Amino acid sequence: MTSTKKLNKITEKIHSWIANDQIPKATDRFLELHPADQAEVFNNLEDQAQAQILDHLDIASTADLFDELEDEETLEAAENLSLERLADVLDEMDPDEAADLLGDLPPEQAEEALAQMEDPDDVIPLLGYPDETAGGRMTTAYIALRPQTTAETAIQFLRDISLDNDVPYYLFVVDRNKSLIGVTGIRELVVAHPKTIMDAIMDPDVIFISADADQEEAALLMTRYDLSALPVVNENKQLIGVITHDDILDVLEDEATEDIYRLASVSDTDLEPNSTVKDQMKGRLPWLLLNSLTSLFAAWVISNFGDLFIQVAVLAFFQSVVAGLGGSAASQDVVMVVRAIALGKINTDHAWSIFFRQLWIGFLQGAIIGMMVGLGVGMWQNNPFLGLVLGLSLVGNMIVAAMVGTLIPLLLKYLNQDPALASSVLVTAATDAIGFLIYLSLASIFLPYIQHYFSF
Amino acid sequence: MTSTKKLNKITEKIHSWIANDQIPKATDRFLELHPADQAEVFNNLEDQAQAQILDHLDIASTADLFDELEDEETLEAAENLSLERLADVLDEMDPDEAADLLGDLPPEQAEEALAQMEDPDDVIPLLGYPDETAGGRMTTAYIALRPQTTAETAIQFLRDISLDNDVPYYLFVVDRNKSLIGVTGIRELVVAHPKTIMDAIMDPDVIFISADADQEEAALLMTRYDLSALPVVNENKQLIGVITHDDILDVLEDEATEDIYRLASVSDTDLEPNSTVKDQMKGRLPWLLLNSLTSLFAAWVISNFGDLFIQVAVLAFFQSVVAGLGGSAASQDVVMVVRAIALGKINTDHAWSIFFRQLWIGFLQGAIIGMMVGLGVGMWQNNPFLGLVLGLSLVGNMIVAAMVGTLIPLLLKYLNQDPALASSVLVTAATDAIGFLIYLSLASIFLPYIQHYFSF
Numbered sequence: 001m002t003s004t005k006k007l008n009k010i011t012e013k014i015h016s017w018i019a020n021d022q023i024p025k026a027t028d029r030f031l032e033l034h035p036a037d038q039a040e041v042f043n044n045l046e047d048q049a050q051a052q053i054l055d056h057l058d059i060a061s062t063a064d065l066f067d068e069l070e071d072e073e074t075l076e077a078a079e080n081l082s083l084e085r086l087a088d089v090l091d092e093m094d095p096d097e098a099a100d101l102l103g104d105l106p107p108e109q110a111e112e113a114l115a116q117m118e119d120p121d122d123v124i125p126l127l128g129y130p131d132e133t134a135g136g137r138m139t140t141a142y143i144a145l146r147p148q149t150t151a152e153t154a155i156q157f158l159r160d161i162s163l164d165n166d167v168p169y170y171l172f173v174v175d176r177n178k179s180l181i182g183v184t185g186i187r188e189l190v191v192a193h194p195k196t197i198m199d200a201i202m203d204p205d206v207i208f209i210s211a212d213a214d215q216e217e218a219a220l221l222m223t224r225y226d227l228s229a230l231p232v233v234n235e236n237k238q239l240i241g242v243i244t245h246d247d248i249l250d251v252l253e254d255e256a257t258e259d260i261y262r263l264a265s266v267s268d269t270d271l272e273p274n275s276t277v278k279d280q281m282k283g284r285l286p287w288l289l290l291n292s293l294t295s296l297f298a299a300w301v302i303s304n305f306g307d308l309f310i311q312v313a314v315l316a317f318f319q320s321v322v323a324g325l326g327g328s329a330a331s332q333d334v335v336m337v338v339r340a341i342a343l344g345k346i347n348t349d350h351a352w353s354i355f356f357r358q359l360w361i362g363f364l365q366g367a368i369i370g371m372m373v374g375l376g377v378g379m380w381q382n383n384p385f386l387g388l389v390l391g392l393s394l395v396g397n398m399i400v401a402a403m404v405g406t407l408i409p410l411l412l413k414y415l416n417q418d419p420a421l422a423s424s425v426l427v428t429a430a431t432d433a434i435g436f437l438i439y440l441s442l443a444s445i446f447l448p449y450i451q452h453y454f455s456f
Numbered sequence: 457m458t459s460t461k462k463l464n465k466i467t468e469k470i471h472s473w474i475a476n477d478q479i480p481k482a483t484d485r486f487l488e489l490h491p492a493d494q495a496e497v498f499n500n501l502e503d504q505a506q507a508q509i510l511d512h513l514d515i516a517s518t519a520d521l522f523d524e525l526e527d528e529e530t531l532e533a534a535e536n537l538s539l540e541r542l543a544d545v546l547d548e549m550d551p552d553e554a555a556d557l558l559g560d561l562p563p564e565q566a567e568e569a570l571a572q573m574e575d576p577d578d579v580i581p582l583l584g585y586p587d588e589t590a591g592g593r594m595t596t597a598y599i600a601l602r603p604q605t606t607a608e609t610a611i612q613f614l615r616d617i618s619l620d621n622d623v624p625y626y627l628f629v630v631d632r633n634k635s636l637i638g639v640t641g642i643r644e645l646v647v648a649h650p651k652t653i654m655d656a657i658m659d660p661d662v663i664f665i666s667a668d669a670d671q672e673e674a675a676l677l678m679t680r681y682d683l684s685a686l687p688v689v690n691e692n693k694q695l696i697g698v699i700t701h702d703d704i705l706d707v708l709e710d711e712a713t714e715d716i717y718r719l720a721s722v723s724d725t726d727l728e729p730n731s732t733v734k735d736q737m738k739g740r741l742p743w744l745l746l747n748s749l750t751s752l753f754a755a756w757v758i759s760n761f762g763d764l765f766i767q768v769a770v771l772a773f774f775q776s777v778v779a780g781l782g783g784s785a786a787s788q789d790v791v792m793v794v795r796a797i798a799l800g801k802i803n804t805d806h807a808w809s810i811f812f813r814q815l816w817i818g819f820l821q822g823a824i825i826g827m828m829v830g831l832g833v834g835m836w837q838n839n840p841f842l843g844l845v846l847g848l849s850l851v852g853n854m855i856v857a858a859m860v861g862t863l864i865p866l867l868l869k870y871l872n873q874d875p876a877l878a879s880s881v882l883v884t885a886a887t888d889a890i891g892f893l894i895y896l897s898l899a900s901i902f903l904p905y906i907q908h909y910f911s912f
Contacts, residue, residue, distance in 0.1 A: 034663075036680045159647045169625040169643065169684075186642050187625065191615045207490075223709065224492045226702035228625075228684050245701045246682035252705065253679065256712030257795055263716065264791040265784060272796045273789075273810040273862070280817050284788050288821055291784045292829050295777040299833075302773045309769035316765045316772035317758045320779060321751040324888065328721060328747045328881055332740050333729075335720040339713050340728045354729040361736050365744055373748050377755075406729070424880070425784055432780065 007033075011041045018049045027056040039068035042077070051080045059085070063092030066101065072270075075104045083109070087116035090123070096139040096247070099126035125240060134218045135211030137251065138232040138241030144172045145198050147181065152194035158186070170229045170242070173202045178238040180231055182206055208233050211240060218243050219251040220344045259342060262420035263335065265291070287425055294429035298323070301433050305440040312450055314381055315443050318390050321373065322439045326397035326431035327424070329365060333358055333405025334427055338419045341409065351410045355403075362402025363395065370394035385449040393439035397431060400438075404430045463489075467497045474505045483512040495524035498533075507536045515541070519548030522557065528726075531560045539565070543572035546579070552595040552703070555582035581696060590674045591667030593707065594688040594697030600628045601654050603637065608650035614642070626685045626698070629658045634694040636664055636687055664689050667696060674699050675707040676800045715798060718876035719791065721747070743881055750885035754779070757889050761896040768906055770837055771899050774846050777829065778895045782853035782887035785821060787880055789814055789861025794875045797865065807866045811859075818858025819851065826850035841905040849895035853887060856894075860886045 010029065017026035030038060030053060042050060042065060054062065054077060062081075066074045066089060078086055078101060090098045090113055102110045102123065114120050122140045129135025143161075145154055154171065171189065173182035182202030192201050208231045209218050222230050228245040258269045268283030302319065309316050337354070340346045346354065370391035378387020404427050409419035443450065466485065473482035486494060486509060498506060498521060510518065510533060518537075522530045522545060534542055534557060546554045546569060558566045558579065570576050578596045585591025599617075601610055610627065627645065629638035638658030648657050664687045665674050678686050684701040714725045724739030758775065765772050793810070796802045802810065826847035834843020860883050865875035899906065 034681060036682070155646055158643065169641070185625070186646060187614065190611055190642060190646055205490075223702075223705045225490060226492070226705075228701050245684050246679075249679045249682075249704070249708065252708045252712070253799060256708070256716070257799075260712070260716055260719065260791050260795055263720070264787040266788050266791060271792055272801055273792050273814060274796070274802065274806075277813065277817055277820065281820060284785075284817075285821055285824065287788075288781060288784060288825055289828070291781055292777070292825055295780045296829065296832065298780075299773045299777055302776075303770070306769050306773070309765040309772045313762045313765035313769075314759070316775070317755045317762070319772075320758070320776055320888065320892075321748070321755055323776060324751045324754075324884070325744060325747055328744060329740075331720040331880060332722050332743075335716050335722060336727055336729050339716055340730070343709060343713075345728055346730065350730075357733065358729060361733055361740075364733065364737060365741055368741065369744055369748055372745070373752065376752065424787060428780070432776065436776075 330401035330405035366398025786857035786861035822851035822854025
């Protein structure tokens with residue numbers, strides 16, 4: 001383990017060694033790090049320094065490093081390697097990471113690399129699945145046994161195969177058709193009598209997932225049932241791979257980031273404050289452009305009440321209060337619904353009961369906020385009718401907020417879209433425009449009374 | 457595995473059996489479910505039905521169910537049990553879950569239950585750590601061996617102890633002071649020569665965490681280094697517990713929920729759309745009240761320019777465009793910074809370089825949006841100076857948005873507060889008030905020109 005501070009120091013040292021052309025020294029220190037830390041240091045190096053380090057790594061170390069790098073970083077680094085070397089590294093990489101890299105390479109280069117690999121059989125079955133599916137997250141590095149195998153044979157088998165750290169601690173049992181029929185653990189193997197057969201110690205009630213299911217579903221299953229590995233089957237229920245606990249941690253982080261980003265209208269999940277200006281603009285500007293349109297629409301709503309402001313300028317002060325509070329209340333509803341859906345806590349069957357409860361809460365919150373703000377502004381501006389209009393508008397817009405904040409994500413889920421797309425831009429577009437409409441309509445109705453008071 | 461639909465059907469059946477007083481039938485079907493599914497069904501039952509089911513469960517099944525229930529649900533269910541039965545159940549529960557329950561019980565009841573437990577030694581060491589620390593998440597159910605122990609002795613030891621499913625597949629090696637000196641896996645044990653000692657097969661470079669560290673730090677370590685178990689040590693580096701992969705999944709989900717909720721100004725992480733009206737109001741209303749104050753402050757800013765609207769009512773149409781787009785841009789910055797901090801990708805050392813990059817992006821986005829909206833509105837209202845004022849205000853407010861959106865979470869982190877507290881309410885309070893100020897100040901300056909055009 002290396003703390004961030006210590007790691008920063010080591011990175012600086014490695015940087016300066018490379019800058020002074022002391023590449024072997026830099027490489028030696030680099031290799032002492034955990035591959036996860038190597039990946040971080042490697043990322044912080046200039047392109048040329050990366051190439052120099054790569055030149056000094058053997059195949060196995062390169063494979064370990066590539067396993068830890070993010071997909072795009074691996075792709076960039078792979079461009080420094082000859083085709084032959086690349087094929088060797090691919091052979092040594094985790095099958096699922098190798099498949100990801102092959103999927104990212106230009107098609108001809110991928111084909112040539114695959115052709116030069118010694119043992120492409122682990123990787124080929126993984127190439128057909130999209131990244132975000134269970135098939136895209138699984139590895140083929142798992143252990144499958146037959147039901148009649150004895151514990152002692154199984155242990156001998158474990159001794160014989162070269163053990164990869166990423167092989168999970170589960171052993172799967174398959175029948176002659178490769179169909180998954182049970183699961184057991186290495187621990188059960190160890191404590192069993194040597195002559196016991198798998199059929200006797202396996203748990204036949206094995207939890208699995210279909211290869212084309214969404215990775216989020218895999219994460220939900222593994223979280224719900226506390227699994228450290230989840231077998232993946234094809235349409236014939238044949239075992240074709242395994243998703244391991246570390247993959248699921250990545251899925252959970254990715255999905256949470258995706259939700260948070262979408263809710264705040266950032267469309268590219270890979271964006272960080274460190275991302276290039278160009279990448280950030282690509283993921284952010286389109287939403288702001290959309291927001292320009294929605295806010296101009298809201299401005300158009302206001303423009304229909306233009307005369308009001310000439311008569312009672314003070315009305316212009318408070319329209320944003322109505323719109324803003326509606327937006328805040330709506331985003332509270334949105335996150336609760338989005339998160340409950342993401343964690344599998346609600347489905348669209350309960351939509352109506354949730355909807356009415358949230359509507360009631362919207363009314364209650366609106367009544368409390370409306371009363372306080374209405375009274376406060378009524379006294380501040382010495383105009384009870386202005387306060388009344390503001391208070392009633394707040395009640396109305398809070399109910400609207402509960403409606404859109406609850407219904408839009410549920411509707412998106414019902415349409416099989418990501419509920420998190422009910423981002424602030426879309427939901428507040430509704431609470432803004434409707435909020436202005438309610439407030440200015442009520443103001444028009446009460447205009448004579450409001451004016452009457454101001455004329456004192 | 458049980459799909460949601462199937463589970464809903466089973467739940468309905470169990471419900472109706474209980475309603476018809478066919479409790480044994482209901483209990484039998486209930487027990488066929490995976491404990492995680494039992495927990496879901498149990499949750500959906502009325503209080504009385506829960507008590508009836510509990511009456512028919514044996515100690516072990518009750519413990520399994522309690523292990524799976526959420527903390528508050530376990531507490532509620534525990535109130536149905538006699539003290540004696542509760543002590544028996546606590547003995548059977550996972551030590552970390554039992555410790556959580558004991559911590560939630562009223563102090564006298566917890567003491568009495570602890571006194572009646574047969575084997576409280578697993579639980580007692582866990583009682584002292586706050587829920588959200590590494591110590592609060594760890595379990596004492598782990599296996600520690602001495603460096604001179606042989607593989608065959610270790611395997612015999614594994615056979616002798618009663619194996620709990622939740623014991624992780626790691627074996628830790630400790631010296632005579634109980635200090636952690638290495639780690640190995642059951643798999644390494646199995647493939648090693650029977651006479652090999654632990655010292656020879658263990659990895660001395662073991663990653664661990666201190667018991668008082670935040671659970672989020674534990675999650676970061678386990679994610680970064682792909683660990684399925686993380687040993688926890690006390691201040692003397694003595695091994696005192698282990699955090700397992702399933703706990704870390706819960707931590708990641710909790711932390712993501714907390715971030716999302718805080719960003720949308722919902723303060724209680726346990727809230728769901730199903731939560732009671734009272735609970736929801738408690739977690740939501742205070743933020744809306746705060747938002748009332750911030751939006752009234754923004755209204756006060758506008759009120760200082762009251763005369764403007766009488767002279768040029770059209771100005772009132774577009775103030776929300778400036779404020780709203782600033783708010784959207786700021787929340788984009790906030791989520792990227794908050795997420796990068798949460799995933800350990802930035803620390804406050806890089807604060808300034810991130811700040812200036814985000815500022816530059818704010819300017820660029822402001823320039824593009826400002827140009828388009830300014831041109832559009834200038835043509836719509838046939839008033840180039842209104843367009844100019846609007847465009848310049850958008851540039852200004854986007855720069856403000858980048859400033860507050862980046863600095864507030866970084867500042868919170870620097871002050872050791874949760875960066876996600878830079879919620880929409882606080883950040884948009886700034887972009888609203890400053891946005892209005894910029895727009896209306898510029899409008900005052902350009903007022904003669906704007907009026908000149910309208911007088912055509």
